[in-house]
Amino acid sequence: MTRYIPNFTAFGALASQDCASCPIRHRAVCAKCDGAEMDHLADMKSYRSWEAGETIALEGDVLPFVGSVVQGCATLTRSLEDGRVQMVGLLMPSDFVGRPGRTVAPYEVTAVTDLTLCMFDRERFETLLNEAPHLASRLVEMSLDELDAARDWMLLLGRKTARERVATLLALVLRRAPTDANPLRADLPLGREAMASYLGLTIETVSRQITALRRDGVIRLDGGGRTVLCDDFAALLTAAGDDEDGIMPS
Amino acid sequence: MTRYIPNFTAFGALASQDCASCPIRHRAVCAKCDGAEMDHLADMKSYRSWEAGETIALEGDVLPFVGSVVQGCATLTRSLEDGRVQMVGLLMPSDFVGRPGRTVAPYEVTAVTDLTLCMFDRERFETLLNEAPHLASRLVEMSLDELDAARDWMLLLGRKTARERVATLLALVLRRAPTDANPLRADLPLGREAMASYLGLTIETVSRQITALRRDGVIRLDGGGRTVLCDDFAALLTAAGDDEDGIMPS
DNA sequence: GCCGCGCATTGATCAAGATCAAAAAACGCT
DNA sequence: AGCGTTTTTTGATCTTGATCAATGCGCGGC
Numbered sequence: 198m199t200r201y202i203p204n205f206t207a208f209g210a211l212a213s214q215d216c217a218s219c220p221i222r223h224r225a226v227c228a229k230c231d232g233a234e235m236d237h238l239a240d241m242k243s244y245r246s247w248e249a250g251e252t253i254a255l256e257g258d259v260l261p262f263v264g265s266v267v268q269g270c271a272t273l274t275r276s277l278e279d280g281r282v283q284m285v286g287l288l289m290p291s292d293f294v295g296r297p298g299r300t301v302a303p304y305e306v307t308a309v310t311d312l313t314l315c316m317f318d319r320e321r322f323e324t325l326l327n328e329a330p331h332l333a334s335r336l337v338e339m340s341l342d343e344l345d346a347a348r349d350w351m352l353l354l355g356r357k358t359a360r361e362r363v364a365t366l367l368a369l370v371l372r373r374a375p376t377d378a379n380p381l382r383a384d385l386p387l388g389r390e391a392m393a394s395y396l397g398l399t400i401e402t403v404s405r406q407i408t409a410l411r412r413d414g415v416i417r418l419d420g421g422g423r424t425v426l427c428d429d430f431a432a433l434l435t436a437a438g439d440d441e442d443g444i445m446p447s
Numbered sequence: 448m449t450r451y452i453p454n455f456t457a458f459g460a461l462a463s464q465d466c467a468s469c470p471i472r473h474r475a476v477c478a479k480c481d482g483a484e485m486d487h488l489a490d491m492k493s494y495r496s497w498e499a500g501e502t503i504a505l506e507g508d509v510l511p512f513v514g515s516v517v518q519g520c521a522t523l524t525r526s527l528e529d530g531r532v533q534m535v536g537l538l539m540p541s542d543f544v545g546r547p548g549r550t551v552a553p554y555e556v557t558a559v560t561d562l563t564l565c566m567f568d569r570e571r572f573e574t575l576l577n578e579a580p581h582l583a584s585r586l587v588e589m590s591l592d593e594l595d596a597a598r599d600w601m602l603l604l605g606r607k608t609a610r611e612r613v614a615t616l617l618a619l620v621l622r623r624a625p626t627d628a629n630p631l632r633a634d635l636p637l638g639r640e641a642m643a644s645y646l647g648l649t650i651e652t653v654s655r656q657i658t659a660l661r662r663d664g665v666i667r668l669d670g671g672g673r674t675v676l677c678d679d680f681a682a683l684l685t686a687a688g689d690d691e692d693g694i695m696p697s
Numbered sequence: 698g699c700c701g702c703g704c705a706t707t708g709a710t711c712a713a714g715a716t717c718a719a720a721a722a723a724c725g726c727t
Numbered sequence: 728a729g730c731g732t733t734t735t736t737t738g739a740t741c742t743t744g745a746t747c748a749a750t751g752c753g754c755g756g757c
Binding site for chain 1: 734735736737
Binding site: 698699700701702703704705706707708709710711712713714715716717718719720721722723724725726727 | 728729730731732733734735736737738739740741742743744745746747748749750751752753754755756757
């Protein structure tokens with residue numbers, strides 16, 4: 198039974214196969230393939246880094262690569278002509294980036310922390326995809342998980358209250374945090390503005406709801422509001438309006 | 448250059464390859480494969496119909512098949528414990544249903560009109576996927592298109608006004624309508640309740656916004672509010688807050 | 698035609714969150 | 728440490744869409 202984490206990081210499911218850094222992960226992708234194909238993958242890789250705040254691609258840019266996050270954190274955003282912005286995805290380590298079969302990025306990709314990507318030339322990756330059925334069918338599953346996560350977020354954006362939205366995001370970040378110790382603790386990769394953008398709210402509302410959750414003893418803050426602590430994760434999930442515990446049968 | 452329709456129907460992209468009914472479409476999927484595989488597909492198919500209003504699967508149900516819509520219209524919905532419901536997808540003819548690699552349906556699937564599906568046994572389809580790389584890599588692209596559509600909808604749910612949401616949905620329905628004649632005309636497959644569910648609004652708000660769009664001369668109604676007419680599609684797109692015309696480079 | 702039911706529209710009021718505005722922390726820099 | 732910048736918090740008010748409550752309309756049955 199594997200832990201199902203309902204967010205935009207389903208591509209990271211690969212990382213559950215004993216590999217945290219990029220090269221090992223891509224080896225895991227091809228676990229069912231023979232050694233030759235693994236070498237082929239290793240051969241195609243390159244790395245690149247961006248600083249916090251840098252734009253990786255604008256809406257409509259040609260993206261010549263696919264790849265995955267090695268370190269750091271990036272956001273995907275879509276916007277309206279008049280400047281309204283909605284974040285549609287949050288990329289964390291081990292998440293997949295890019296679109297085999299499509300040249301153009303349909304949303305803006307921005308590094309929110311210093312970021313390193315492991316990249317493959319898109320066309321060569323597509324060729325590989327056509328030759329390695331296990332890789333392709335794994336990628337289908339991953340895309341569909343990603344789709345489920347997007348649809349979960351639609352439920353949040355369409356029906357949840359401000360408090361539930363904020364609690365949901367905090368729970369998501371805490372779940373993905375490296376430490377499992379009690380109390381749960383995680384550094385927020387996103388500032389208030391990015392959180393608001395992700396949640397379909399304004400900065401002020403996010404701030405007020407965080408204050409309210411703190412007042413109610415559901416969470417504590419540290420490090421100048423950049424670190425969340427949680428003693429009672431069940432209470433946080435209740436505040437998120439969604440007390441399923443994220444365990445799913447395969 | 449193909450028309451990019453930003454909704455949940457990206458799976459229908461297959462239908463652009465000269466095939467409207469299900470068997471032909473699946474043949475198109477395997478256009479690059481050899482004839483034997485096409486026959487294999489034909490062999491595995493079965494059909495089933497549901498009446499308007501019937502539930503096809505509940506959240507958490509085991510879905511033993513994958514397939515596609517031959518005729519009619521279905522909705523995907525996700526809900527919170529307290530009864531709040533959000534529609535997360537609208538399935539129209541030629542759209543794909545189901546999740547290779549996953550047994551459980553993560554949302555409720557309901558027929559909104561009389562509906563016929565063309566189905567494949569899920570496990571046999573997965574086997575096929577592992578054997579036919581072109582099919583798998585095509586399915587990756589389709590899933591990613593579907594993901595883009597879901598993320599477009601996140602922008603709508605997170606940032607658009609009630610008027611923009613309603614206009615967006617009407618534009619979407621008109622775009623998918625069979626007739627291209629002027630004035631544009633389409634029967635609404637969804638009642639006000641389903642529209643509200645899709646748009647993250649209430650029935651009353653949807654009704655008021657439709658009235659307002661009618662008052663402003665952007666649309667007309669017919670057939671007791673079940674048919675939309677539109678003389679000025681550009682005006683509708685403007686009201687949708689998103690006047691890109693849906694043309695996308697491949 | 699007339700009745701009854703479900704669906705859609707319209708109206709009055711309310712409340713959650715947005716907006717406008719200011720104060721308070723946190724952080725980087727010299 | 729001191730200063731300026733940026734981010735976060737807090738406060739007051741306004742607006743959009745939700746809620747509560749009728750009313751209207753279309754359609755099928757007899």
